[in-house]
Structure formats: structure tokens, C-alpha cells
Amino acid sequence: MSILEYFKFPFIQYAFIVGILIALTAALIGVPLVLKRYSYLGDGLSHVAFTGMSIATVANMTNNLLIVMPVTIITAVALLLPKRNAKINVDSLIAIVSVGTLALGYFIINTFSNSANVSGDVCASLFGSTSILTLQPFDVWLSIVISVAVILSFVFLYNKIFATTFDADFAIATGVRSRTYELVIAILIAVVVSISMRLVGSLLTSALIIFPALSSMRIFKNFKSVVICSAILGVISTAAGLLAAIIFETPVGATIVLIDILVFIIFCLLGLSYKKRVG
């Protein structure tokens, strides 16, 4: 079967449309995430999303996004709201939430599920399995609407995101509501984490978010180029990963992440040779 013939199937079309949109949102939000040193937040939130997913599975909800997303957003806001001088610093707090929710999620799905295939459900939540290839039309529309909303927010808040990421103190001192924008960034991260679950699963969402940004930072030295390159890399890696997974029948999430890593290594090498040339 030629590659083009695959695209006659609606489920393949859905997978590509949703997959590419998710990859784009993840790659965009990855830039401020990496630069603000929120990498751990993204990882922690994906574990929170896993708990949400477990609850949705136990409750037999057809659309788990309706529970995963609110839970993830609330956690993101709760983690960032406390003052900077709080007793427990945000780092440790995120670590606690991260492992805690992973345990809670597995506990819930193992104890209360009446599904015949618990390990299959767990595997789907953690690694995505074939979730992206079994999307229903409602899922597709929901993902499209959410992704477009995230992309538009990013574009319209671009300058605010830059200023808040680069130097929040200066922004606050000169009358910019950076605390609000920090929260908005956290909410966008939470939304992206919840929708990326179905592409690569909760354990691998971080990779989808951070790798394109890290790769483009090897080569580009200004914010705009990094954002644009990150978006392009995210889309290409995911499209290539999906295609490879379908043709070679490999797991979708893992394949995409491995391609992301490959791109990262290539960009590291390119960055090194570029540095040598410049001096």
C-alpha cells in the first residue's frame, strides 16, 4: 500500500490533523516553558493529567478531556499562585505533586476499574498507545478548537510572553501585569499538556513540549527565530513520527519522541559546527 492510500482512511486523516495541531501548540508553549525553567512544571502536570485520565476511565467517560483539562489547569494555577517566599519552594512542591499524582492515578485505575484490560488502559494513559488513531469526530473537533485557541492566544500574547519570560521584575516595575501573564502561561501549559496526552501519553508529553524549543535554541539566538523554528520542528517531527509509526507499525508516541531526540542531536551538532566556524 502506498503512503497516499493510507490517507484515504478518515482515522489517518484525523490523526494527522489533530497530531500536527497538538505538536504545534506544544512546540510554541515549549519556548517560554524552557526559558522560564518550568520544564518540571510541564512534567508534573502531565502526571496530574494521568490521574485525571484514570478518573475518567473509571467513570467510563467517553471524553476524558472534560475531566483531564480542568484538573490540570487548577493544579497549574495552584502551583504558581503561592508567593515566592513560601515555606516549600515551587520545585519541591512540583516534585511532590508529580510523584503523588502518578501513584494516585495508578491506584484509582487499578482498584476501581471494572475494565477487563487494566494494564491496557494504564499503558494507553502513560504512553498514548493508539489513542491518536482511534479519535471520534467529536474528539477531533474539540482538539482543533482548543489547539487553535492556544495558538491564537500565543500569537496575541507574544510580546507579553517575551517580556514576562525575559525579565518579570522589570515588567512588573514598569506597570505590566506580569503576574497575570505568568498565570496565563501556566494555564496554556496545562491545556497543552492535557491535549498532548492523546498523542504521546502522559509520560512523554514533556518531550513533545521541550525538545523542539531546546533544538532551535542550539542554532538561533533571538526569541522570534527560536519560536518559529520550534513550531516548524514540532510539526515536522510529529508528522514524520506518525507516518513512520503507521508504516512500520511502531508505537506512535515513542516514535515521535525518538524523532524529536534525533532532531535535537542533529541540531546540537549543527550548533557546535556553527560555533567553530564563527570562532
Add this chain to the structure above:
Amino acid sequence: MKKQADGGGIKIDRVCVGYDKCVIARDISFEIHKGDFICIIGDNGAGKSTFMKTLLGLIKPIAGKIDFGGVPRACFGYLAQQNAAAKNFPASVREIVLSGALNNCRLRPFYSKKEKERANLYIEKVGLKEYTNYCFAELSGGQQQRVLLARALVACKSYLFLDEPDAGLDPRTTKEMYETIAALNRDEGLTVVAISHDLSAVGANATHVLRMCRCGECVFMPKSKYLKTKNKKEMTA
């Protein structure tokens, strides 16, 4: 822009500053009027930077009140002592200086042509025109300081706060920078509040002096009076 500058001035009333309820400097009282050039001097650890951060709303005062008299924060410019940006942050000189104009934008998502011109003007004024598209992280310490000064000037419409602005600058650049600031103070009525470890650098243009002591006491006075008391002390010594 004019309208914003016509606030009633900033009243600082018995303000105590510090971290975590630990007072560093206490009972600071004075007023900042439009067009003033206030120089804050004092020993290391006297709380100069902490006081400035309190004025800018980055730290809450432990006691006392700061009345901005309707002066919006959006007309402030600020040059911090330590540059908060992470190493290897991918940002060009232009992107950083332009971000100073953000306090003008409110909910508008993009910069106007006028704001872009303003950014270019100040990049030129601090002598970094040929570095406009350079990466901030790859510049020298002195050049980085000048980028942040340009950003502060873009953000500033009537009040300029400078925390040891000459840190890391060579003598020639320091002189040029103070000339630029003095000209803005003189010609455009910009109010300047600058921290310096001694008066000699900024002093020439200062109208008032806030002297902060490590013992926690602070004295505010016109520069002429400060110079008189200082001379007396030196004579008796």
C-alpha cells in the same frame, strides 16, 4: 505623555523596608517631585536596592505608606543592579529594548510604529546601533548594561529609577551615560532616582540626596545641605 507626567509626585511616609519581616532600613520619609534628581547613597547592605524595589512594588514595605499620587507605574523606567535574565536566553538587542515599550500597550497585542522608532532611537543613543540584531547573551557586560539602560529609557515616560547604573561600564561610557540622563532630566523634565555608592559620579546633577546608613537610619536633604554637613565633618575630622 504629558498628562501622565503631571502627577502630584510620590510621597514616601515612614516606610520601613527589608525582607521577611527583617527590617534593613527604617522610617524613610520624603517626597519625590517632578523634575527632581535624587541620588541615593550609602554603604553596602544599607538597603538601597531593597528600598528601590519597594518603591517599584517588587517588595512590599514592612511598614509605612507610599502614595503615588496618581502616578501610574506605566510611566516608570527601571534599570536593575543585577540583570535578571538567564544566561543563554535567546533574545536580540532589539527585542529586549522594544520590550520596554510594553507598558504602553495595555491590551494591544503588537507594538506600534512609533514605539519601534522610539526603541531604535534609544539603541542609537546608547551607542549600540550596529549591535541591534546581536544576541544579548553574547555581548560584554558593559554592552548588556547599555541595552538594559535603553530598555529603561524606552519604558520611562516621567520617572527613571537606576540602581548603580555605572556598574561594569568604562569611564568614557559612564560619562556619556550620565550626560544622556542629565540631559533628559534637564530638557524633558524627567524625574531621576539613582543609587550610587558615592556622590562623585551621579552627584554633579543631583538636586537631593538620600543617605542610607547601615545602622538603618536614613536622612533626606537637598544636595547643597548635604555637601555643607559633609564638609563640616571633614573639617572637624
